[in-house]
Amino acid sequence: MKDERDLSELIEIIPDAALVVNQQGIIVLVNQLAASMFQYPHNELLGSQLDNLLPEGIRAQHKSHVGQFFNSQKNRPMGRGFRFLGQRKNGDTFHVDIMLSHVTVKSESFAIAFIRDASQNRETEEKIRRQLELERQQALTDFLTGVGNRRAFYQELAADIEELKLGHHTFSVALIDLDNFKRLNDTLGHDTGDRALQAIANGICVATRGTDFVARIGGDEFASIHPGASLEDSLVILERAREQVLKVSAENDWELSVSIGICHCADADLAVRGECTVEAILRVADAAMYQGKRSGKNQITAAQLTL
Numbered sequence: 001m002k003d004e005r006d007l008s009e010l011i012e013i014i015p016d017a018a019l020v021v022n023q024q025g026i027i028v029l030v031n032q033l034a035a036s037m038f039q040y041p042h043n044e045l046l047g048s049q050l051d052n053l054l055p056e057g058i059r060a061q062h063k064s065h066v067g068q069f070f071n072s073q074k075n076r077p078m079g080r081g082f083r084f085l086g087q088r089k090n091g092d093t094f095h096v097d098i099m100l101s102h103v104t105v106k107s108e109s110f111a112i113a114f115i116r117d118a119s120q121n122r123e124t125e126e127k128i129r130r131q132l133e134l135e136r137q138q139a140l141t142d143f144l145t146g147v148g149n150r151r152a153f154y155q156e157l158a159a160d161i162e163e164l165k166l167g168h169h170t171f172s173v174a175l176i177d178l179d180n181f182k183r184l185n186d187t188l189g190h191d192t193g194d195r196a197l198q199a200i201a202n203g204i205c206v207a208t209r210g211t212d213f214v215a216r217i218g219g220d221e222f223a224s225i226h227p228g229a230s231l232e233d234s235l236v237i238l239e240r241a242r243e244q245v246l247k248v249s250a251e252n253d254w255e256l257s258v259s260i261g262i263c264h265c266a267d268a269d270l271a272v273r274g275e276c277t278v279e280a281i282l283r284v285a286d287a288a289m290y291q292g293k294r295s296g297k298n299q300i301t302a303a304q305l306t307l
């Protein structure tokens with residue numbers, strides 16, 4: 001590079017918006033693409049402060065970035081350099097990717113910035129992020145009732161076991177199995193059965209606390225986790241759930257009830273020793289639930305996970 005004129009010719013032929021600033025942050029060269037991107041007349045940008053192209057809130061931070069850049073010998077490649085907001089003449093802001101390189105003209109140091117409008121990238125990234133989040137949610141949701149599915153339940157329970165290991169909180173797990181659901185399906189049809197499952201899922205959610213987790217883990221089997229709850233707390237919550245099911249059933253003449261088996265997990269040592277597992281908890285809750293079925297259904301049976 002012989003002089004400033006060569007540089008000015010070069011930045012006009014490159015396909016990116018580009019500008020050259022001195023160490024005081026004054027724009028000493030700018031190409032037409034940059035002027036168009038920021039919607040300034042070309043001659044208005046020339047000699048003006050670079051700050052004008054940034055929203056006020058990030059100017060101070062940007063000044064320090066520029067200082068750091070001049071103090072280092074490193075260039076910043078596109079996409080791994082700065083990514084922030086640019087500001088057009090009318091005050092509109094937009095996302096930009098910036099690549100920075102050092103240039104020396106007649107022994108004076110300048111920075112040459114190549115700028116790309118990243119709004120489109122941002123929108124695409126945001127769309128992909130939302131889509132992934134939606135798919136993640138769907139993968140953890142029971143499509144019929146909208147509560148968590150079996151996979152979500154296993155994940156939640158594994159996380160609660162970890163919390164118990166750390167001594168953060170105890171919790172209860174309940175298996176909530178519908179009584180006589182087959183009869184309802186057989187007499188009123190599968191669609192009514194589906195509607196009943198939805199109404200019962202909703203009833204269980206109404207009865208539980210915001211911090212509890214509800215899932216459908218089988219055809220007519222629900223499960224709930226009650227973090228931080230004592231066994232007495234869980235009994236109160238699940239009695240509310242049992243009554244909600246009876247209420248919804250009575251309103252619709254479904255003749256349904258639930259048998260609930262609770263496994264209370266309060267022993268951090270068991271968890272640390274690896275004996276408080278998802279499978280062990282479900283075994284205990286399942287045994288308690290079936291004990292209730294055998295004793296006439298429509299009841300809650302509790303057990304502790306012990307050795």
Ligand SMILES: Nc1nc2c(ncn2[C@@H]2O[C@H](COP(=O)(O)OP(=O)(O)OP(=O)(O)O)[C@@H](O)[C@H]2O)c(=O)[nH]1
Pocket residue numbers: 144177178179180181182183185189190191192193194197218219220293
């Ligand atoms: N409508 C509907 N029915 C389902 C679904 N999944 C499973 N089922 C039905 O749920 C019923 C479960 O039958 P059982 O396990 O014998 O349950 P139950 O009649 O409640 O028996 P007990 O638990 O002993 O009271 C079967 O009739 C299944 O076809 C579903 O998604 N929708």
